[in-house]
Amino acid sequence: MADLGHLTHKIRSKNAGPFWLTIDIFCGGKGAYDKVASGLSTERLASALKVSPDTVKRFDIADLWVVKFSFPRPQVQGSIHDRDMHGASWAALVSEIEIN
Amino acid sequence: MVKVLIPSGALGLGYDKVALERALAAKPDIIAIDGGSTDSGPSYLGRGVSKYARSSTKIEWAGLMEARAQAGIPLVIGTAGTCGSDSAVDWLLDITKEIANERSENLKIAVLRSSQNPDVIIEALNDHRIKPLEVTPDISPELIANCTNIVALAGAEQIAAAIKTGADIIIAGRTTDTAIIAALPLMHGCHSGAAWHGAKIGECGALCATNPQSGVILVDFDKDGFTVTPTADGAFASPHTVSAHMLYENSDPFILYEPGGHLDVTKAQYNQIDERSVRVTGSKWVPSDTYTVKLEGARISGYQNIMLTLIRDRNYVENVELWTADIHKKVSAKIIDRLNLDLNDFTIEMRLIGLNATMGDVEHSQIRPSEIGVLAIITAKNAELADEISKMLNPYLLHHALTQEEEQPTFAFPFSPADISRGAVYEFCLNHVIELDDPMDAFPLETHQVGGQ
Numbered sequence: 200m201a202d203l204g205h206l207t208h209k210i211r212s213k214n215a216g217p218f219w220l221t222i223d224i225f226c227g228g229k230g231a232y233d234k235v236a237s238g239l240s241t242e243r244l245a246s247a248l249k250v251s252p253d254t255v256k257r258f259d260i261a262d263l264w265v266v267k268f269s270f271p272r273p274q275v276q277g278s279i280h281d282r283d284m285h286g287a288s289w290a291a292l293v294s295e296i297e298i299n
Numbered sequence: 300m301v302k303v304l305i306p307s308g309a310l311g312l313g314y315d316k317v318a319l320e321r322a323l324a325a326k327p328d329i330i331a332i333d334g335g336s337t338d339s340g341p342s343y344l345g346r347g348v349s350k351y352a353r354s355s356t357k358i359e360w361a362g363l364m365e366a367r368a369q370a371g372i373p374l375v376i377g378t379a380g381t382c383g384s385d386s387a388v389d390w391l392l393d394i395t396k397e398i399a400n401e402r403s404e405n406l407k408i409a410v411l412r413s414s415q416n417p418d419v420i421i422e423a424l425n426d427h428r429i430k431p432l433e434v435t436p437d438i439s440p441e442l443i444a445n446c447t448n449i450v451a452l453a454g455a456e457q458i459a460a461a462i463k464t465g466a467d468i469i470i471a472g473r474t475t476d477t478a479i480i481a482a483l484p485l486m487h488g489c490h491s492g493a494a495w496h497g498a499k500i501g502e503c504g505a506l507c508a509t510n511p512q513s514g515v516i517l518v519d520f521d522k523d524g525f526t527v528t529p530t531a532d533g534a535f536a537s538p539h540t541v542s543a544h545m546l547y548e549n550s551d552p553f554i555l556y557e558p559g560g561h562l563d564v565t566k567a568q569y570n571q572i573d574e575r576s577v578r579v580t581g582s583k584w585v586p587s588d589t590y591t592v593k594l595e596g597a598r599i600s601g602y603q604n605i606m607l608t609l610i611r612d613r614n615y616v617e618n619v620e621l622w623t624a625d626i627h628k629k630v631s632a633k634i635i636d637r638l639n640l641d642l643n644d645f646t647i648e649m650r651l652i653g654l655n656a657t658m659g660d661v662e663h664s665q666i667r668p669s670e671i672g673v674l675a676i677i678t679a680k681n682a683e684l685a686d687e688i689s690k691m692l693n694p695y696l697l698h699h700a701l702t703q704e705e706e707q708p709t710f711a712f713p714f715s716p717a718d719i720s721r722g723a724v725y726e727f728c729l730n731h732v733i734e735l736d737d738p739m740d741a742f743p744l745e746t747h748q749v750g751g752q
Contacts, residue, residue, distance in 0.1 A: 215550040217337050217727040218434045223546045249661045258552055263543055269550035271434040273661075277340035278726045279600055279646065279678050284340045288657045295663075 203239070204294030206231050212289035217276035220286045221269040222293055232264035238298035244268055247296050248289065300521040301484040302327040306366075307514035308503035310334045310359055310376060311351030314514035318531035319362075322515050323370050325530075329462075330367055331479040333502060334391065335378035337595060337727065338548075345597035345725030347386035347448050353394065360391070361398045364468070368404065373462060375469040375479045377453075383473030384448045385414040391470050392747070399750030406468055406750050409461040412743045413472030415449040415594070420733070428734040430591070435730045442728055446596040449729065454558025454592060455494075456738035458482035464746050472742075473595065475557055476502040484520035492582035495562040497525030499555055500544050500579070507544035510534035524580035526572065536577045538569035558593075558738065560586040589734050592741060596729035601646075601678040603721040604689035608673045608696040609711035618701055619671050623649040626695040634688055645679040645688055682722065689718040 203210060208227025215221040224239075226232035236259045245252035250270050258267040274281040283289070304327035307314040311334075335343075339350045349356065367374040380387025388410060399406050421440045423429050429438075443449070450473035459482045461469045471479065480498035485491060497518045500507045504514040513531030527536050545552045545564060555562040563583040572578045610616055627647060634640060652672030655662035675692060679685040696717070698707050735741055 213548055214338055215548050216730070217341070218432075218730050219550045221546070221548070221550050225543075247663075256550065260546075260552065263539065263546075265543070265546065267546055267552060275436070275727060276337070277342070279603075279676070279724060280648070282650065282657055282659055285338060292658060292661065292663070 200297045200299060202295050202297050203235065206234060206298070210290040210294045212286050212293065214272070214276055214286045215269060218272055219269055220272050220289060221267065222289060224266045224293070226264040226266065228264060232261065232266070234298065235266050236261075239266065239296065241268070243296065243298075244293070245270075247292060249273075300489055300519075301487045302517055302519045303480050303483065303501065304330045305480065305501045305504050305516050305518065306330065306332055306363060308333065308506055309336070310363075311356055312514065313359065314362075314504070315531045316362070318513050318515035318529075318534070319366060321530040322517050323366055325517055327370065327372060327517060329372055329483050330363060330370070330374045332363065332376050333378055333476050333479065334376045335381035335383055335387075336476070339381065341597040341725040341727045344382040344384065344450065344595060344727070345447050345599065345723070347382060347384035349380040349387055349390060351381065356391070357394050357398065360394060364395070364398055364402075364404070367467065373467060373469060375458065375462070375471065377458070377471045377474035377476070377479035379470050379472060382448070383413050383450050383471070385412055385472065388412060388470055388472045395468060395470065396749045402750070404750045405748070407464070407466045408747045408749055409464045409466035409469045410745050410747065411453060411457055411461045411469065411471040412745075413450045413453055413474070413741075415451055415741060417443050417446060417449060420449055420594070423733050429594070429731050430734070432593070432730045432732065436728055438729065438731065442598070443596070445598045446728065447598060447725070449594060449596040451733065451741045452558070452593040452595070453742050454478045454738065455482040455485050456559065457742045457744070459486050460739060460744055462486065464744070466746060475593075477555070477557060480518065488522070489520040490523055490582075491584035492562065493520055493523070493525045493579065495555065495557060495584055496564055496567060496579060496582035497527065499562065500527055500541055503544070503547065505529045505531065505534050506547065507541050508534045508536040509540060524578055524582070526576050526578045528576040535575050538571055538577055541577045541579065542567070542569045559590050560584055590738055591732035591734050592738075594729045594731050594733055595727065597725045598728050599723045600726040601680060601724055602682040602685045603724045604677045604685045604718045605721060606675040606677075606689055606692065606696060606718045607713060608675070609670060609713065610673060611670045611711065612708065615701065615708070615710070616667065616669065616671050619651055619654070619673070622699065622701055623651070623673060625701075626692070626699050630692050630695050634691055637691070638684070638687060645677065645684065647688070647692065648676045650674040650676065678724065682720065686718075686720065693717050
């Protein structure tokens with residue numbers, strides 16, 4: 200088992216407009232990309248972030264060694280229950296997900 | 300064919316002066332810079348103000364006006380003043396006039412406005428010309444009437460109209476990030492897919508290259524594709540850095556919706572042509588049947604006070620969830636009783652800094668630190684009520700005991716007064732497009748002659 204933060208080059212989360220979040224996992228090489236693409240299911244990610252897997256869009260981009268996920272923001276950006284204006288901290292949770 | 304100089308991802312972020320000089324030496328046809336985005340949250344659009352300091356904006360804008368004068372080419376800014384409302388456009392127009400007067404420079408300025416009259420938007424809603432995008436709040440005529448600002452995002456057509464006035468400087472309200480870059484290449488018949496794709500790659504300046512803080516890049520558009528070149532020392536574009544920029548702030552890395560169609564980069568080819576530059580071909584522009592522009596709106600969601608209490612006592616750190624839950628219960632009962640309110644009239648949140656203030660219920664860490672900050676956030680329908688509620692909460696955050704038997708505890712308030720009024724708080728409430736018969740319908744264009752002789 201290894202967590203994604205150690206396995207990959209960089210994980211970034213960011214708003215994609217006020218209503219969406221997007222998470223980019225830069226694997227940094229083919230070996231790590233293959234591990235992440237096959238070892239991290241959309242369901243696993245959705246469960247770690249407590250979002251519905253049906254709402255998650257996934258892009259496996261082999262040319263860039265990137266796996267990308269986008270989903271509607273659980274709280275609209277800047278609404279009174281939003282805790283993270285830029286959506287930056289979701290990456291920290293993703294980096295702690297362990298995969299085989 | 301058409302060379303666009305992008306000095307930085309946004310006015311206010313700074314740019315590398317040496318790199319700017321180098322880019323000017325390559326004889327660009329236009330300087331284009333973005334002035335904002337929704338990324339800093341709804342308050343800026345709600346209030347119609349800029350997030351950047353006026354003095355920083357003035358210094359950076361004066362530098363670009365100087366570069367423009369030196370090169371004898373137009374300078375265009377989109378989404379002026381962070382949010383692109385009329386008030387934010389006027390703020391930058393005022394700064395521009397001030398600089399022109401100080402430099403005794405005579406300038407023609409085109410101003411493209413993006414603020415929308417709520418009555419016109421309500422009429423469009425009733426005519427079914429407003430369509431929801433994916434993930435959309437419910438809207439109604441009442442909600443639209445409640446917006447303090449609504450802006451529409453202009454595309455390349457409206458920027459082209461502003462360029463055609465022959466203005467030296469174009470100050471545009473809300474535009475898409477890409478429109479200010481794509482407009483001139485499209486006017487000159489460059490490849491339409493390349494125009495939009497190159498604009499997306501260039502919209503954050505050198506973020507598509509190494510040394511991203513340097514800002515300055517050149518994008519050279521032609522009949523088949525585009526070439527992107529960063530100009531700062533240590534800044535290099537590679538197929539990886541350029542193609543990876545399509546991921547940035549995009550929910551879909553291959554498709555980008557714009558006024559009048561969408562960009563599809565599924566088949567784009569990225570090739571290194573020298574150590575600094577990347578050439579891109581194969582991007583596709585797909586025109587849409589109807590011409591739509593996106594709307595953004597913000598309205599007041601309440602008035603807020605905040606308070607911070609620091610908990611260092613080990614027993615209270617261990618039991619802080621119980622402590623805040625008990626406070627919430629007791630103070631809510633008191634507020635309902637004394638202010639004659641019900642639970643829907645206010646919210647009190649106590650976020651536990653050190654435990655899960657960032658992620659809330661999504662947090663999985665079990666680590667308990669030596670101290671915890673309790674950030675209390677009170678939201679009510681007006682400022683007076685928010686003040687009253689936070690004053691009722693104050694004694695609990697200072698002295699509330701976990702048990703009745705113990706002596707009265709006291710916790711650390713870092714400030715006096717303990718509460719901080721944040722005034723009105725805003726929320727984004729539109730994620731829609733509006734259909735236009737003519738692209739200029741929603742965007743008044745005016746010209747001004749400014750400056751000394």
